[in-house]
Amino acid sequence: MNNRTQWIAARVRWGWILLVAGVIVAGVGFLLERAYASLPYNLRIITGLGILMAGVGISYLVRYTAALKDEQSARRLSAEERDERTVLIRTRAGNRAYWASALMIYCGLMWASFAANGGLPDLSGDTLWYFLAACVLVPFGVYIASLLIDQRNF
């Protein structure tokens, strides 16, 4: 088994692990929802996490299982995923997204600190929700924009 095949086989293994773990987590979440319906927590988050894991696992299996059987597609897939220019572009995008995320969280932390001292108004539940949603979406947007820009620059 050559290095490339080993790399693809490892991806297929991860696909199975994620699928099985996802089914288990989703199943546990579903059972907990039924058994402890009166709890003030929304246990659907566990079911959702399980479904997400299973979905990622299935996508890995679909993408890499076919490549295990066909040398040419294994070569292409391996080149696409491990290509050093692609890795560089993703790394730069990840770095920028990290700084965007850190900046937003720092601003939120400062707001919360000033609000605690009465220097700024408290964030209402709705505003906090929008702020947290932005903390997820803005770094993601920075990541995508950085990918697109660096695809042209490099």
Next chain:
Amino acid sequence: MKNRLEELRGKNGWSQQELADRVEVTRQTIISLEKGRYNPSLTLAFRLARLFQMTIEDLFLYSSEDDHE
């Protein structure tokens, strides 16, 4: 950094995709290398040099201006 990739690829009659397959990168990387927009890692530089049976210095043309890239 300037290089002789396009010239050598043409001499061998390879397409960009064929060269990409031989050194296990994407075609986009070969395009970027040929245009001088992207400088390869040492590993890729060695792979390319070995493929064309020459030294890295013969394949990639370094000048002091490249220090500012």
